[in-house]
Amino acid sequence: MFNKYWFDFITDYVKRKTILYKPYFMLKHRIAKIYSSNEKVGEKPKYRLFETVVVVTRDDAILAFEFFLKGLFKYNVKKNRYDFDKLQISYISNYQLDKVLLRQGLDKNNLDYNLNPLWKNDTSLSSAQAKKIYAKEKKKVMEERDFLDFSYSCFTFNKQSNDPYSTPIFATDKNDCEDAFNIIGYKKPSGVWDRPCLSDKNCMFNGANKNYPNQYGRCINGTCQMPSNMRNLGYHYYIDSKSTKPLCYNCKSKKWLPNTKLDFCCDDQKNNPQKYPFLKSPDYAFDGDSVPRYNAYVQKTCKMKPNYDNIFKDTNVWKIDCKGFLDSYLVKSTDKVN
Numbered sequence: 001m002f003n004k005y006w007f008d009f010i011t012d013y014v015k016r017k018t019i020l021y022k023p024y025f026m027l028k029h030r031i032a033k034i035y036s037s038n039e040k041v042g043e044k045p046k047y048r049l050f051e052t053v054v055v056v057t058r059d060d061a062i063l064a065f066e067f068f069l070k071g072l073f074k075y076n077v078k079k080n081r082y083d084f085d086k087l088q089i090s091y092i093s094n095y096q097l098d099k100v101l102l103r104q105g106l107d108k109n110n111l112d113y114n115l116n117p118l119w120k121n122d123t124s125l126s127s128a129q130a131k132k133i134y135a136k137e138k139k140k141v142m143e144e145r146d147f148l149d150f151s152y153s154c155f156t157f158n159k160q161s162n163d164p165y166s167t168p169i170f171a172t173d174k175n176d177c178e179d180a181f182n183i184i185g186y187k188k189p190s191g192v193w194d195r196p197c198l199s200d201k202n203c204m205f206n207g208a209n210k211n212y213p214n215q216y217g218r219c220i221n222g223t224c225q226m227p228s229n230m231r232n233l234g235y236h237y238y239i240d241s242k243s244t245k246p247l248c249y250n251c252k253s254k255k256w257l258p259n260t261k262l263d264f265c266c267d268d269q270k271n272n273p274q275k276y277p278f279l280k281s282p283d284y285a286f287d288g289d290s291v292p293r294y295n296a297y298v299q300k301t302c303k304m305k306p307n308y309d310n311i312f313k314d315t316n317v318w319k320i321d322c323k324g325f326l327d328s329y330l331v332k333s334t335d336k337v338n
Contacts, residue, residue: 001087002056022058027100029054031137032068041075048073048082053092055100064100066092150198150222155234156191157241164241166233194234196222202236209284211256212296216286227284228262249283249293250276256283258297259290298322 003023030053036045050071057064068090073082154177157164171177174193182188200206203224205217217225223235227246231239238244250257251265255278266282268275302322 022060024056024058027055027057027064031133034134034137041077044075046075047085048075055095057097057100062097063094064097065094068092150196152193152195153234154191154193155237156189157233157239159241162243164239164244165231166239192234192237194236196235197224198222204236205284208281209286210281211279211283212258212293212300214286214289214292214296216284216289225286227266227286246282247285249285250279254278256297258293 006024031050032053033049033051035049035051037047037049039046050069050073052069052071053066054069055064055066070088070090071084072086074085075081076083152174154169154171155166156169157166169177169189169191171191171193176182177191177193180187180190197203197219200215200218203217203219205224205226206215206219208217208227217227219225223232226232226238227248229244229247231244233239245264246266247262247264248266248269249260249262251260251263251269253260262285266284269279269282273279302320304320306319
């Protein structure tokens with residue numbers, strides 16, 4: 001691509017033809033970062049973005065040019081490969097070739113110049129070599145992500161506030177985070193030493209509502225999901241204050257129902273089994289749980305059977321009979337009943 005523009009530049013104007021008509025080649029390169037999109041095509045990321053630094057030069061030249069490239073590749077399902085999609089090029093700088101190719105000896109007594117070892121990657125890469133580079137760079141990116149994104153931080157909240165929220169504070173380690181005084185005895189904010197969750201089982205409210213099948217309380221993007229009205233303190237913990245108590249269903253019910261008025265009765269449901277014998281645990285509410293609760297109730301309490309006008313004739317009308325919460329109703333099927 002670079003050569004195409006270069007030769008077009010030369011042939012565009014007759015006086016430029018005095019410039020040496022020699023192609024540029026890639027002198028050296030380095031893959032800076034590799035990103036994969038969260039959007040998937042099957043099990044593969046839909047997009048991959050490569051950030052690469054390249055230096056190009058040509059024979060008999062005195063300068064080398066450095067560019068920063070962003071190459072976007074899109075997964076081709078039919079061909080089971082990544083195809084080039086877009087490229088962004090940014091010019092960084094130019095250098096004299098002696099600065100790029102030559103360097104002084106590492107031995108202070110050696111005043112001669114030695115060939116820069118980076119010259120070794122001026123050739124094109126085979127697909128096998130490219131896969132090795134990709135695997136190496138991907139591993140490096142994952143290690144950096146684990147170190148930065150999954151490192152520990154210190155979190156606290158204002159206990160005097162009526163609307164408390166999680167606030168990160170500076171701390172060098174766990175002791176510094178949890179201590180209420182600094183090393184010279186001055187009072188300072190203290191908090192919890194926490195890092196992002198890695199699996200659902202690390203979250204204290206995962207599976208906490210045992211009254212119907214659900215997966216609420218999971219680890220979502222590094223943060224544990226909390227019951228409605230609760231607020232996270234860091235990633236695994238929650239803010240313990242009067243205004244952030246969890247909300248529960250069936251506070252005044254005599255049996256488990258999928259949709260009732262929410263109230264702050266979770267502790268009472270947990271500690272008073274005589275009052276709530278129909279509950280297996282506090283009936284915690286979670287954002288967006290209406291449909292799973294309704295489906296669980298229908299599957300448990302509703303039954304469907306044919307509705308015959310005459311027992312000697314087939315029918316395509318079905319009666320759905322629910323106990324208590326839902327009324328019975330009829331459904332007409334387009335299929336014949338055998």
